[in-house]
Amino acid sequence: MQGRFKRDSSAAAEQEPRGGTDRGSSPQHTQNPGQGPAGEGGDRGTQPGAAPGGDTPNAAPKSASTDAGSRIALRNWRISTRLVALLTLPVVAATTLGGLRINESLNDRQQLEHMQLLTKMTKEATSLAAALQAERDESAGPLTNGANPKDFKVQDRRTKTDRAKKAFLGATVDIGNTDGDQALESIRANVSQIATQVNKIQEIRKDAYDSDTTHSLTVDAYSGLIDSLLSLSQDMAQATSNPDMIKRTRALAAFSSAKEYASIQRAIIASALPADPKLAGELNENDRLYGLAAATKGDNALASFDALYESMGGNAEELTAPLSGKGNPEINAADEYAQRVLGISGGLEGRPKRSYLDWTDQASAKINAMNIIEQTLLGEMENKARQLREKSQQDALINGALILVVLGVSLVGAFVVARSMIRSLRRLQETATKVAQDRLPELVKQLSDSDPQDVDTSVESVGVHSRDEIGKVAAAFDDVHREAVRLAAEQALLRGNVNAMFTNLSRRSQGLIQRQLSLISELESREADPDQLSSLFKLDHLATRMRRNGENLLVLAGEEPGRRWTRPVPLVDVLRAAASEVEQYERIELASVPTTEVAGRVVNDLVHLLAELLENATSFSSPQTKVRVTGHALPDGRVLVEIHDTGIGLSPEDLAAINERLASPPTVDVSVSRRMGLFVVGRLSLRHGIRIQLRP
Structure with a gap:
């Protein structure tokens, strides 16, 4: 049946008397079952028809060297001497003037830059x-009155705190590079410690206003x-030596402490008041004394702030006027209430009853006013730091301009020295780039396309003839160029000889196999015994596959097979002919093949190509499965043929590499002998514009 199937396909294809459509499978299919032909590949193929040639002509003789000039000429100096001369003048000028004129400005600028970073971080900390x-x-009032920690009044404040914490921790990242500044290093250590404490806020919240402990804890x-x-x-x-900035930082610290003590009083009293103003509040004596101490410390902190702010030339009385309560009666009322409650033991007894909400709202008027003053102080400090930094920057620019003038004069002299060296280097670089990217690849292509003896292999010199190191490098490059051309010519000659050998071997084996096929066909026609006829069919099939292997050698050599079809052949017959050349042809199923016809000049190569792909599909899938072949006519006149198998598949990386190799067949080398299937498929697809792609 196998032989008959082959002959039927050949007859349908109307092949000429010289042969059929049979081809052999690639040998790597049986040697490496872990991968399909898609895993085979290499470099780009050689140009077909590269004719062998004789000996490669030697490199062109060196052009006569021009006069290099006197040894003491500038262009003949050693590169190290030129570099020293090039760098000495500007380096000495920059070091001398830079060290004297801008060192102080840079130090001031660095300090003030640190101050800006710290000011930003302090704003976030505040x-x-x-x-x-x-x-x-x-949250003191709600929690002491039994509210759930997830209550909106508590959770909303904690959420806002978490946002502020995130902003603060983000600002601390900018203090990472201290540039060896000991003061900033000390501050960074302190910031790291504070950041650690801030991250433990959940522990404080967990035990906040526990009923079993005093609220002052x-x-x-x-x-x-x-x-x-x-x-x-x-x-x-610590980060600045400017007296005004030092006073401002201390004044801010004093006022922030006063605000904290005022806030403590608000918290202590709020924790003692009930949610219902009709109920009486209860203030623990320890809490009262704690709040009273905070009030005393707050007054002292405000006094310290007034003294510091006045020493800077500011008007502390005008700045803190909103805290006196003249413009806001709520502040006076809150201060008086706090003095009554904290001043004596049992201060909440007999007083007008009120809820913690009433007290918090009233006490917040003073805290809000202090927040505004605190932000004002931060803004003044930030503006002062900016002004000082701008002044320092201006001084640095003036000093830098003077240095640039001196450096400009120095660099003019350095430029004269460098120019003689740069010209030679640039010419060497341009020539080397042109040789590597244009001349040498073009020459190699010419050697591959034609007889090496017919190609001009002379080498053009770089053209740098000085006696320094650059001139020696240029001469060495010319030698390397000549040697590369010589080796390329030898390789082209070798490839031509190998191709000729492949072609000769293939033609010899093709003739013998064709005679063998003719003899087997004659024996088949005279044999009546079914068993003997089956064996003859197997021999016929093996010989057909051997012929395909022989034709693979022609593809390696860039030759085309001698067998041709003169008339178009239906695609279904081409597919049947390809299937007949596969060892496990009985597993191949054809389905939905369009009635398209294939041009006769393409039929032989297309059968060969499809046979290789079908061989791969049957070799690397389970013997119990079928390999299905379908065809689809596309609107633009092309035909899509799909071969479906159930193999183990390939990784995405291997699949991508395989498709790349199919699109760009490798050069004929030792690896091609192990991966002949992929090479043949790629070469045949390029020959006729057929697109081959493996898919999952």
Whole structure:
């Protein structure tokens, strides 16, 4: 049946008397079953028809060297001497003038840049401290009156605190590079410690205003964290030597402390008041004394601030006027209420009853006013730091301009020295690039396309003839260029000889196999025994596959087979002919093949190509499965043929590499002998514009 199937396909294809459509499978299919032909590949193929030639002509003789000039001429100096001369003048000028004129300006600028970073971080720390104060004070009432920690009044404040914490931690990242500044290094260590404490806020919240402990413990826990944040403003004084900035940082620290003590009073009293104003509040004596101490410390901190601010030339009385309550009666009322409650033991008894909400709202008027003053102080400090930095930058620019003038004069002399060296280097670079990218590839292509003896292999010199190192490199490059051309010519000659050998071997084997096929066909026609006829069919099939292997050698050599069809052949007959050349042809199923006809000049190569792909599909899929072949006519006149198998598949990387090799067949080398199937498929597809692609 196998032989009959082959003969039927050949008859349908109307082949000429010289042969049929049979081809052999690629040998790597049985040697490496772990991969299909898609895994085979290599470099681009050689140009077909490269004729063998004789000996490669030697490189062109060197052009006569021009006079290099005197040894003491500038262009003949050693490169090291030129570099020293090139760099000495500007380096000495920059070092001398730069060290004397801009060192102080750079130090001041660096300090002020650090101050700007610290000011930004201090603003975030102050914002986080204010958020912690609001969380501590405004959650005191709800938590002491049994509210759930997830209650909106508590959770909303904690959410705002978490946002402020995130902003603060983001600002601390900018302090990472200290550039060896010991003061900034100390501040960074302190910031890291504070950041660690800030991240433990959940522990404070967990035990906040526990009914079994005094409320001052919760307030003190928050205060410890807030004091650490506020201490950053004092740390800023370490980063600058400017007296005005030092006073401003200390004044800010004093006022922030006063605001914290006012906030503590708000928290202590809020924790003692009930949610219902009809009920009586209860203030623990320890909490009262804690709040009273905070009030005293707050007054002292405000006094310190007034003194510091006045020493800077500011008007402290005008700045803190909103805190006196003249413009806001709520501040006076809150101060008086706090003095009554904290001043004596049992201060809440007999007083007008009020809820913690009433007290928090009233006390917040003073805290809000202090927040505005605090932001004003931060803004003044930031503006002052900016002004000082701009002045320092201006001084640095003036000094830099003077240095540039000196360097300009120095560089003019250096330029004269460098120019003689750069010209030679640029010419060497341009010539080397042109040789590597244009001349040598073009010459190799010519050697591959024609007889090496017919190609001009002379080498044009770089044209740099000086006695320095650049001239020696140019001469060495010319030698390398000549040697590369010589080797390329020898390789082209070798490839031509190999191709001729492949062609000769293939033609010899093709003739013998054709005679063998004719003899087998004659024996088949006279044999009546079914068993003997089956064996003859097997021999016929093996010989057909051997012929395909022989024709593979012609493809390797870039030759075309001698067998041709004169008339178009239906695609279904081409597919049947390809299937008949596969060892496991009985597993191949044809389905939905369009009634397209294939041009006669393409039939033989197309059968060969499809046979290789079908061989791969049957070799690397289970013997119990079928290989299905379908065809689809596309609107633009092309035909899509799909071969479906159930093999183990390939990784995406291997699949991509395989498709690349199919699109660009490799050069004929040792690896092609092990991966002949992929090479043959790629070469045949390029010959006729057929697109081959493996898909999952």
